[in-house]
Amino acid sequence: MSDAILVLAEHLRGEISEITYAMLGAGRNLAKALNAPLYAVLLGSDLAPLAARLGAADKVFLVENPQLNLASAGTAAALLKELMAQQQVGLVLVGGTNVSMGIGSVLSVRTGLPFVNFCKKISWDGALTCTSQLFGGKILADVKLTDGRGVISIYPGSFPAEAGKSEAAPTTVKLELPVAASTVLFKRYIEPEAGDIDITKQNVLVAVGRGIQSQANVALAEELAQALGGAVCASRPVIDQGWLPLSRQVGKSGMTVKPRLYLALGISGAPEHWEGMQGSQLIIAVNTDPKAPIFDGAHYGVCGDALELVPALAEKIKAKKGAA
Ligand SMILES: Cc1cc2nc3c(=O)[nH]c(=O)nc-3n(C[C@H](O)[C@H](O)[C@H](O)COP(=O)(O)OP(=O)(O)OC[C@H]3O[C@@H](n4cnc5c(N)ncnc54)[C@H](O)[C@@H]3O)c2cc1C
Structure with missing residues (x-):
């Protein structure tokens, strides 16, 4: 043995x-x-x-x-x-x-x-x-x-x-083992912001990046996420700007997510972001730059303006749901 x-x-x-x-x-x-x-x-x-x-x-x-x-x-x-x-x-x-x-x-x-x-x-x-x-x-x-x-x-x-x-x-x-004294002591555990959703448990994520351009535009993504029955998450620059709480960050220094659908809006696809969402079942990227690295890994890509596409898509989905 x-x-x-x-x-x-x-x-x-x-x-x-x-x-x-x-x-x-x-x-x-x-x-x-x-x-x-x-x-x-x-x-x-x-x-x-x-x-x-x-x-x-x-x-x-x-x-x-x-x-x-x-x-x-x-x-x-x-x-x-x-x-x-x-x-x-x-x-x-x-x-x-x-x-x-x-x-x-x-x-x-x-x-x-x-x-x-x-x-x-x-x-x-x-x-x-x-x-x-x-x-x-x-x-x-x-x-x-x-x-x-x-x-x-x-x-x-x-x-x-x-x-x-x-x-x-x-x-x-x-086991009775001697515990050595340490120069580093645990002082307290700081709880993450309460009351927010857990993005790791969502089936549908609408992810916003710097390309979303303003906090006001995050609301457009929220509307689309609601229509799709999902939630909004973001790349690090959006979190650093304070437009969404840290609990919504995807990537190396954020959460690892594996939703059924990951809709990336205005996200370039840096390795540190990719690391947190590459396990998603279906990745659809929307970006104005045809050479954005996110298109190398996404299953589907739309080369276009997310700010135009998102409200139109939300309307279509709502209309379809209403008709159904
Ligand atoms: C140690 C370390 C840890 C990190 N951890 C993370 C992490 O956890 N998560 C993370 O995300 N990043 C992380 N980063 C940062 C990472 O390297 C990138 O800087 C970041 O992911 C870029 O975010 P972004 O794609 O939103 O912005 P950008 O790279 O600026 O990309 C914005 C994209 O939006 C497109 N765009 C602009 N306008 C529009 C429009 N109207 N419609 C559609 N597209 C548009 C542009 O063409 C561009 O591709 C980390 C970096 C380091 C060094």
Whole structure:
């Protein structure tokens, strides 16, 4: 049997995060291929009810300490290193999230194991091949971990979370590990703006970019989104102008969305934007510039003025709905 695979389970305010299930699903496939046990570790307080939801793992280790609820990368990495040595772990999966990305890189340095970031696909054919998304999706690099050992950060949304959910009751083991003092302390969690819609859950998104030209014109897009039964989201310049709240930003420093329809209005298609919406089922772009990069990836393109097209389209849809 090979060395164990360990998933660093993420949780927030009493809930297991979806990325944890995605990692458990990916880890389970690897465990089968490598004939290795699959472990999960939970750091923080009140962990028993959380552990009960990690039935996809063969064993769940609990390190109870309130200081670990949002531990610094250094503190968490020190614990993981100790756990790896104690339990013969060769491969660690962490979330490609704000919480865990730093932990993965520090752990890699401290253990001397390679770190594969932004991993979207993993396969095993005698060596472990991880496909890493670089430069906002412009490059996909296949990285081989020849001995199957390393630290991998899993790109959110790349592996199905359902595969890591199980009703089984896992074996849980409480560990007493020393928690190192940290120079970085978690002070408080700042809630995102409340009352706004969740753009990651919309089937239809009307996305506005700098080409929308003014805040007043965002209302045109709102009208179209309403007619289509969707919501409005935006590229970063629109958010930076304060025309829409941050919760509506799509892209590298915003949300990743996968709607059935993504209608991009006056968006050039910079890699940082593309990264957040490339998984949309149908992308239709409207842009005055025929050379805009968004047309390279969109399924359909309209070379024209969004400010003319949008009200006309909203009217047509409303008329059609009225007639129906
Ligand atoms: C570290 C980092 C993180 C970033 N994160 C993000 C992110 O999360 N999300 C994001 O979006 N960007 C992000 N960016 C910014 C990104 O690089 C681009 O600058 C940004 O996406 C451009 O937004 P845009 O397409 O709206 O504007 P522009 O690039 O200015 O494009 C506007 C487009 O509108 C077209 N246009 C103008 N008038 C009309 C009209 N009347 N009708 C139709 N088309 C018209 C123009 O031809 C042009 O193509 C990030 C950048 C960095 C460096």
